[in-house]
Structure formats: C-alpha cells, structure tokens
Amino acid sequence: MSQDLSDSQLKDLWRQGKIPVIFKRNKPLPVLARIPFAEGNMEWLRDGRRLKPDWCAQFKAWEIPTA
Incomplete structure (x- = not known):
C-alpha cells in the first residue's frame, strides 16, 4: 500500500x-x-517448500518463513 494507515485501520x-x-x-x-x-x-x-507453516493461535494466522 502506498498510503499510511492508522493503528485502528x-x-x-x-x-x-x-x-x-x-x-x-x-x-x-x-x-x-x-x-x-x-x-x-x-x-x-x-x-x-521444505519448511512447514505453523499455526499461531495468538494471532489466528499462519507463520511462514521470511525466506
């Protein structure tokens, strides 16, 4: 995104x-x-890929390696 968003957005x-x-x-x-x-x-x-994504219950999202 080219625009800055507020924390609430x-x-x-x-x-x-x-x-x-x-x-x-x-x-x-x-x-x-x-x-x-x-x-x-x-x-x-x-x-x-070799590494598997992990489920992060805290954020209710998948954690995937940055590489």
Whole structure:
C-alpha cells in the first residue's frame, strides 16, 4: 500500500475475515499470513517448500518463513 494507515485501520483490516492479509514483522520473526479458512491451507502456503507453516493461535494466522 502506498498510503499510511492508522493503528485502528490496521486492526480493522487484520480482524476482517474475507480478504487475505500478509504482515511482515521485523527480523528474525516470521511473516504472518491470515487467510480465510479452507481445507488444505497449510499445503497451499507450503507450496512444496521444505519448511512447514505453523499455526499461531495468538494471532489466528499462519507463520511462514521470511525466506
């Protein structure tokens, strides 16, 4: 996005459940991916890579390696 969003706008965007959201955190933390529930999400996010995505219950999102 080319515009800056306020904290409340970012929270609203993260909490909605229809549009996938990717949040890149500071290193060395992994990327958070919040996507609508579907069978096979983990396999789709993994996309044949060696490392598996982990479910983060705190943020209700997948943690995927930044590499």
